[in-house]
Each structure stands twice: as C-alpha cells, then as structure tokens.
Amino acid sequence: MTDRKLALEAWESLFRAQHELFDEMVKDFDDAHLSQAEYDVLLTATRSPGMTARLRDVTSNMLISQPSVSRLIDRMVSRGLISKCPDPEDGRGALVKATDAGARAFRALATIHGRSIAERMSRLDDEELRLLRDLAEKLRTGSSPGSTYDQ
Numbered sequence: 001m002t003d004r005k006l007a008l009e010a011w012e013s014l015f016r017a018q019h020e021l022f023d024e025m026v027k028d029f030d031d032a033h034l035s036q037a038e039y040d041v042l043l044t045a046t047r048s049p050g051m052t053a054r055l056r057d058v059t060s061n062m063l064i065s066q067p068s069v070s071r072l073i074d075r076m077v078s079r080g081l082i083s084k085c086p087d088p089e090d091g092r093g094a095l096v097k098a099t100d101a102g103a104r105a106f107r108a109l110a111t112i113h114g115r116s117i118a119e120r121m122s123r124l125d126d127e128e129l130r131l132l133r134d135l136a137e138k139l140r141t142g143s144s145p146g147s148t149y150d151q
Contacts, residue, residue: 021120028113034105037064037072038081039113042106045082045098052097054087081105 029036044061045053059069073096076082081102087093098106121129 024120025113025116028109028116032109032112034081034109037062038076039106039109041069041072041076041096042081042098042102043110045096046103046106050097051103052095054090055084055094055096058096076102 026036029039032039034042040062041058044058045051048057055069055073058073059066062069064072073082073084077084080099082096082098084094084096087095124132
C-alpha cells in the first residue's frame with residue numbers, strides 16, 4: 001500500500017513544479033504569432049504522417065473541451081494555418097492538415113520553445129530526465145516506461 005502522506009507530498013511537488021515551469025515557459029508565446037493552443041494543434045499535425053492528423057487525436061492531446069477545439073480549428077482554418085476535410089475512413093470524423101504557412105509558423109516557434117524547455121529542464125541530467133519522463137508516462141497511462149517518446 002502506498003504511503004498516503006508521501007503520495008500527497010509527491011503530488012504537491014509535481015503540481016507546483018509543473019505550474020512554475022509553465023508560468024516561465026508561457027512567456028515563449030508572448031510575441032509569437034501562434035497561441036499555445038494553436039501550437040498544440042500544429043504539434044500534433046506536424047508530427048503525424050503527411051502533417052495530417054485525425055481531429056479526434058488532436059482533441060485527445062488538448063487540455064480544452066471538444067467544442068473549444070472545434071472553434072479553434074475553425075479559426076486556424078480561416079487563418080490558413082491548417083486545412084480540414086472529412087476523414088475517408090471515418091464518416092463522422094475529420095482530418096486536419098498543417099498548411100505550409102502553419103508548418104513554418106510552428107517550426108519558428110518550436111525552435112524558440114524547444115530551447116526554452118531544454119534550458120529549464122537542464123536542471124536535471126539525462127538519467128533524471130529519462131526517469132521523469134517514464135514516471136510521468138506511467139502516471140498518465142499506466143504504460144511501460146519509455147514507450148511514447150523513444151525515438
């Protein structure tokens with residue numbers, strides 16, 4: 001049985017660290033032409049084959065509600081960052097594809113944001129980073145360590 005007090009202390013420490021790091025990194029978006037939510041959509045799309053992702057996959061990666069994601073997608077389509085079409089394999093679904101302009105905007109911000117993340121995470125060595133990644137993944141999905149990001 002897990003020690004309840006230790007579990008609460010670990011949770012509080014994890015929560016506070018995430019909150020403090022997020023507050024620091026949100027500054028990466030201050031002068032950007034993309035919001036954090038738009039960046040997240042483009043992250044999912046650009047990492048997918050052909051820079052095309054199912055809308056349900058985009059939605060599952062977001063921390064906002066499905067109706068909010070749908071409105072965000074519509075705004076991004078009107079800005080020329082992504083295109084949207086029916087999913088030929090799922091009549092109820094849709095595909096979103098990063099446009100060239102969306103991919104360029106994403107890459108420009110990803111370079112800045114990636115450096116920012118690496119700088120802040122450099123407080124940990126590589127072994128600690130792997131352990132943190134694996135533990136966080138275990139908490140999220142119960143999957144085996146290293147299964148998501150080993151590439």
